[in-house]
Amino acid sequence: MSDHDQGHHHGFLRTYVFSTDHKVIGVQYAVTALVFLFFGFCLMMMMRWQLAYPGHAIPVLGDLLPKLFGKDWGETNMAGGVMSPDLYNSFGAMHGTIMIFLGVVPLIVGGFGNYVMPLQIGAPDMSFPKLNMASYWVYFTGGVVMLASFFAPGGAASSGWTSYAPLSVTATQGQTWWLVGMVLLITSSLLGSVNFIVTILHLRAKGMTMFRLPFFVWAQFVTSFLLLLAFPPLEAAGVLQLMDRVAGTSFFMPQGLVVSGVVQDYAGGGSPLLWQHLFWFLAHPEVYVLILPAFGIITEIIANNTRKPLWGYRTMVYSVIFLGFTSFLVWAHHMFMTGMGTSISAFFATTTMIISIPSVILLTCLLITLYRGSIRFNTAMLFALSFLPMFAIGGLTGLPLGLPASDIALHDTYYVIGHFHYVVAPGTIFAAFAGVYFWFPKVTGRRMSEKLGKLHWFFSFIAINVVFMPMFFQGLAGVSRRLYDQTLYSWGDAMQGWTITSSWGAWALGAAQIFFIVNFFSSIKLGKRVTENPWDATTLEWSAPSPPPHGNFASVPTVHREPYEYSVPGMSTDFFPQNVSEA
């Protein structure tokens, strides 16, 4: 990536593999994460076949996979080319885990955060470069452990990405691998978040006050605090579950469990709900870990492509801080159905309603930013703009789930799946695509093809709605999530047409990614060469060469103004970069 590295006599390994340069690490994160995203999506595309045509052999793969992994594997998991319920469950669990912990978070925090954030604040690198490298390699190891778990006896973890005990405790060995993998991923996140916070606080260029930070940096800052304080309880929970599985303790196992008619030999005295508390204590803030950096990315792009300052920058900063804080207070709204009293459920419902307010504020600010702008519709902007309505749908459908009474009908149905996928897939992943199109010229010195990019956007946007919109209908109809075959139930049978629609949407979405993959790889070599600031942007990363050399800036930048000074009256250009002095 950095062919400007001449003069540094490091070997190949030190330059590209065990590099401490934040840009190399950022690219490593992003590429690894994109591979994992694609892999996680492939798992889902296979599951969608079973959902659409239960009991029918999967075309091509139904033959291919048993040949690839051996006869034994084929007979237990894919007899006759049909996915077994066990395989379905483990694909489901691993789809969630991979998408969240190995795909999206490493992409938007590890990838974009690592690459863009130091450049945006005018820093030569992260505060702790070696720690940064360690963070990536721990993440990588965690990913390898997760992948290896597919080959554990009994297959990969199959208790859902939530791994509710006691199901997960009594599950096959894959679950142990999952726990080990999670502990590694959490450790990686912790190392990363410490580094991010210190870097943002300490390595800002001269003149870069906190309120001159690009919004993306603020989003990363708050996200890092979420990772720092919310992840450790899950690590604790992971250790406890590991003890339950390996040392025979019973943290999550109450007395008198009878599995298949056999009384289990446990000391007992544990609580299954303990796992859920520790898990959701992380996993709700985790939602904001997914969404805040996405907001950061699209804010950059929208400000750049409306050619005007952000409407309500400070309001947005306060909202994002408030969001981060409140996200620690809402976790038990995932547990309304576990037998909760009126007062405590009212407490969590109230905090949930409160947390919706700053989200609405963020959305409103971005919407009003469009007003009286001069909107350029490049690919990055198209993805960023689609984020807004998609996130709005995701956010609004959170309301009936956050109110305990309406949650009775919708809890654990496809409505939930539709809701959080609207937030994360056409939300965060679209923002990530927007970021790729936007910062690709910075990383490679070349532009991605706009034509292929627009095709990618168009088909992805249509397809992703075809995938997820029917899920709301199914949820309202009462179809439970995580069903291997929903046609056993009258409501599932009645909604099967929508399942098939959804599946075809998923495959179309997969097909649409071909545009991206072709575009991505061809543009690295063939894309149009660009100068340092192809988008006429104002933030500091665009004042560094494309790609930036080791150490980032030719001379240390000084910051003179707010981040989004576009269309300043009386200027010859419509952008006024942060580092350009008045004179």
Place this chain on the structure above:
Amino acid sequence: MSAGVLPYTVETHPVTGVYSGKLGTWLFLASEVMLFGGLFSAYVLLRVGAPEGTWPTREEAELSWKIGGFNTLTLIISSVTMVMAWASLKMHNFAKARIYLIITVLLALLFITLKLSLEYYPHWHEGLKPSTSVFFACYYTMTGLHALHILGGVVVMLYFIGPGASLWKTDPEHYTNRIECTGLYWHFVDLVWIFLFPVLYLMN
């Protein structure tokens, strides 16, 4: 530019008032608080939820307050020697600091040895295993994780006694800062034990 020229590795940042390493260490400790917080939360929830008479009494738990108390004192002393090592560096006395560090490591190893030989080993052989009861599950997990933290601290200190000590010659202030950060971590480990001791040994 290489990592060496990053600002605020030694000097304090004008706004935050600390150098990067110290800020990083405190942030890390905050996450550690939440890690042990998760364990304490588990302990409290399980203990409060335990039906009458199922939580072991002090006699049933068979944890000797004598060994626990002695180990508490060991860790407290090691905390003092740790902070003395840093104070000696501040007074530019490297030799003394090194001796204090070595004593700290020895005390840490004493703690681990006692824990293994007088507690874990005999308990295990008496059949008091993590699977025996929720109390013992908590006991082994919490003290085990704490012991791992001690071992981690030992490794770091050994590094600064041995190969890491060369930094003192080139950049004494940086070395002193690193010892301060190690100290922060070490005191935190002590602090966790200060809670573990009454919670596990005395409160049954």
Place this chain on the structure above:
Amino acid sequence: MSGSHADMSKHVKMYLGVLSALFVCTILTVYASTVNMGHATNMTVALLIAAFKASLVAMIFMHLKWEGSKIIWITLALCALFFSLLLFLPMLTTTGLPASTVYSSWG
């Protein structure tokens, strides 16, 4: 906290003072646990002594007493808040339900 040579000697004396205070507290907490003051009181006393000891360690050994860095205090305050939430909210979730909800065995 960066002090002169004389400052440091003062500090060293303070460290030794804290050491003896911690010793005394450890003995006190062991003694207090042998006196039967009722289960709740015993627990409270033990935790109070532990909290006092912990604050000594944090304030003096970890130099929090002299720590002027706002960000560290903010982080610790957040930490303390979330820690207590994590400690107490899970216990409260079953309040308002009949006592028979949670049981230890099937009966």
Place this chain on the structure above:
Amino acid sequence: MRILRGCAPAIVAFAMVWVAGAAPVLGQAAAPDVSDVHIDGQYGTFPTFMPTDVSKNGHDVDLLLSILHVFMIVLFVGWGIFFVWCLFKFRARSGHTADYKLVKAKAPKYLEVAVALFEAFLLIGMSMPVWARVKNKLPTEADNPVHIRVVAEQFAWNFHYPGKDGVFGKVAPEFVDPVSNPMGIDPSDPKGKDDFVSGELHVPVDRPVITSITSKDVIHSFSIPVMRVKQDAIPGMRIKIWFQPVQTGTYEVACAQLCGNNHYSMRALMKIESQSDYEAWVEEMAKGPAEFDEDDL
């Protein structure tokens, strides 16, 4: 639009793939009914998609859901119109520049407050009372409720009825026999003599039903969509909820929480019967199953 015209061939190609995809969709639409039992009610009907509601309390949940969705659609459409209008009106074109000055708009603030107030109303005015009534305020004995213990296991529902005496026998895990005594009813307890366990949920119409829900192994979730009832079945906890059927017929009970590989097939039938039919069924069931009662005598 120019871009879209440029993409026309690709769009056509994509559409063809879709048409090819639609063929199996149409073929599959009439999926075979797996159970031979006729299930009453309407499912997945446009526009609400919600299943038939045969309970006394379901209406409250449905009303809340309807209000919420209208509210959501109004917000989204209003918001979307402004969004699309902005995109069109302020598109980059020659002669048009962005305005550096930020608008001073009060409207979003008022709208924000209005939304917050409406959310507060939904929460305090609707959700909380419904939750308190449906989930926590159980009917008293004066309401003449039916008591049923629901015990979930991988992958079946057990419905434990107290029999004619209306009192449940003692249960303990050590008495469990997967075939003869799935609930682990203590054979020496006289109150348990007329207890019986059914794999089908039978309830009388127009009487409140109090279910006490637990699980033997892992977490399940007791879900009856037509009754707007859902409650996790958690081992180590026995949670009571209630509902009141208002119409006879045969319906389905499902498990809503992933509980293992056959989670999808954890289905039971619920028969809502007239009082006399129900009593006859109880009479019949309380007699048998002879196997374990007599063996233990």
